[in-house]
Amino acid sequence: MQFELTVNGERRRVDEDPQTPLLWVLRDSLHLTGSKYGCGKAQCGACTVHLEGRPVRSCSVPVASVGSRRIETIEAATGSPAGPEARALTRAWVDGNVPQCGFCQSGQIMSAIALLRERPNPSDQDIDRAMSGNICRCATYSRIRAGIHTAAASLRSGAA
Amino acid sequence: MKQDDDGETVADDKRASGLTRRRLLIGGALAGGALLVGYVATHPMETAGALLSAGGRDFEPGPFGPYIRIESDGRVGIVNPQQEMGQGIHAGLAAIVAEELDADWDKVEILPAPVDFSAYGPQLTGGSQGIATHWDKLRRTGAAARTMFVAAAASRWGVGQGEISVSNGVVSHPSSARRATFGDLLADAARQTPPQEPTLKRPEQFTLIGTPRVQRKDSLPKSTGAQTYTQDVQLPDMLVAVVAHSPRFGGKLARFDDRDARRVTGVVDVFAIETGVAVLARNTAAALKGRDALRVEWEKAEAEHRSSAEISTWYAELAAGEAQGEVEPLVFESRGNAEAPQHRGAFETTIDFPYLAHAPMETLDCVAQVDGTRVTMWSGAHHATADRVLAAFNARTLPGRVDLNVLMAGGSFGRRGALSSDYLVECMRIARRVESRPVKLFWTREDEMAAGYYRPLAHHRVAVALDDDGFPADWRHHIVSQSLLPVGGNAEACEGVAGSPYFTTASTVDCRVTSPDLGIPVTFWRSVGHSHTAMTMEHVVDQLAARAGRDPADYRRELYRRAGADRRLGVLEEACAKSGWGTPLEDGWARGLAVHECFGSFVAQVAEVRLTEGRPIVRRVVAAVDCGIAISPDQIAAQVEGGIGFGLSAALYGCITINDGQVQQSNFDDYPVVRMNEMPAIETHILPSAELPTGMGEPGVAPIAPAVANAMFALSGRPVRSLPLLRGTTANLLPAID
């Protein structure tokens, strides 16, 4: 079946089985491989993308359910021009040496961008709530937490 | 005359004729406008090298394994022969070269080494050996290159070499204020003969090693989705393959019906391979849908059908000597008279450990393209040298005709180090049936959980009689666990027990290992045997201290002193000092301590724990580390943090169970791992040391389970007799957002 998707601000036409998870459409059909497969059932967050600005697990979103809603992936979120949250977060991630194997990190950044947009000054509990759906098997959690606080502080001070 | 790297002198002509027994010399050359410095194999007909590289294109001239590539614009490329899977090895190795070269760290780039045995020796990543193995070679290479620049500048300026200094990639002659960059001197430097015995810096002269400037160089692409992993490889015409495996290990395919599978749009082919039924499709979703539509029947007769509960019971009987004659134990440490029965009232305990999956974030995958006898592969391979040979064997070609592109791995924790390289071989078996089209083999999380490999299930039985001072007088220890290797007496199961300083005061020691053979595939798992031996030794020692009526830190201190275990003592004191050991905590909280040596590195951890309805909550861990010269303090801290999170996942939840031969777990909902909300705050303190550097990818993992168990013991008085602590719990899972 043909679908017209709005991905990273562009209209993209794809031919898919309606039940195909959005993740595989992004990765295999559109070659946007920044979003990763880690579990396929909304357990790990590696596939997180934004749908109308809200974080979703793209492995569990059938392509037919997307409709005309805007999809944003890590490529556009951290590409140029990136939003202030994404800029502050990627800088904090690099300065704080957050990634290890890195495989979970696109999902972590996508969840963190959504968190900072909603709560520019998140508490540790806010971070727990927003980020606990994202598994990191390298357990970089403390640096992710620190990175979010650093990014939030730099946004508040207008440095980002 | 030249000196070889043992300081032995060999004649040039002899060297050229390939008759010397020496194999490696430092060499330098100008190539494509860049200066290369590295090791030259002067004896390429060495058997192993010849075999492993047979069929390669430039085998004849004697391969050159450059470690450094200096460009005319001053960029310094440092070649990393190790697999990067998150442990940060690339930055550590590069810093060693950059230090001796006095390069500008900001201009250092890390280049992956080609898989080439004759140039780089065996390329394998494991046992946290990366830093230790390469330390000497890399320093010499860096220092040799530096000497070549110094010599070039000295002759250009007509001054003595001793008057020249190098810093941040700039060579200068301070008294005449002349300076030149590496780039300016490139051609002159290339004409210098590399010294075979370059002067190395003394540790106190280091300006880069040990500073916070040594940071990993891959954080940006890994934060923007730009880093390419095997999962991301997309090639024109590529097919995606998934495999239906037997639900039981060793189960053979009886028959399959692929009519519905072939009707799925995008499915291109279905065929049987040695490990099951492969479904090939134009994309991942179609391959998975096709596999769902398969009907497969499996023979059960030869398959492993035991349950993990049965295996545990059997192991306990073996350790207790109640199943004698079934599998013979091997004595791995003995002292005094172990024939005599232990006197009554000795402390006794058993501890059970489950099978564990690795669950790396990136599931197993591999890309291969077979064109006649030419093979191109992409994989996050651990054992690149062996993987290339296995790939060649399965593609019916020669290792030298296999181009293996080693990509970053999205974690591994040992899984990609399984000696059979099962996933890579599976990919080859599929790819050779699909002549010339690239094939990406993809395993789902469910495949990874159910199809092996695992950290083996293990059982420890320990009985210790104490002397009048309360220290071990008689230590009996029996470990039962499958062996990871076909040879070597299951030494991996004994590491961490063998040679323990806790045996110092004992006049009788009897340690045995029994290694049953089972059809369940097992392999290395981050920290290997230490993943169960540290828990056993450290939890037992706390219980012995309690018997002796002594503080656990004090008890260890005394034993370490008597054993001369100074480095253990060092990390113990540091962890105690920094954690406030002995000072009161709020009601309901307790500290637990563990100290362990793993692959030459020493780690002590103090965990602060509370029990809520029997469930441990860990809020803070203070770690003290002695890993010799600390090359990258920041990466050591990162590995300790990650190791603790990884070890805590296993301690709290990690458990693969098998029923009627079938693995019961399938994904993160029934194989939970620590998430953000459960991650303790971690402090890492690194002890200054002049010892040779040792790795830190694994040693941080092992002490956390006993540190938490010891705190629980302090709180409840009840010892832990099996892991995981929260068997069967999946409560950590928070609702997903969508």
Ligand code: FES
């Ligand atoms: S792959 Fe989508 S949540 Fe894990």
Ligand code: FES
């Ligand atoms: S960095 Fe490896 S899984 Fe998160």
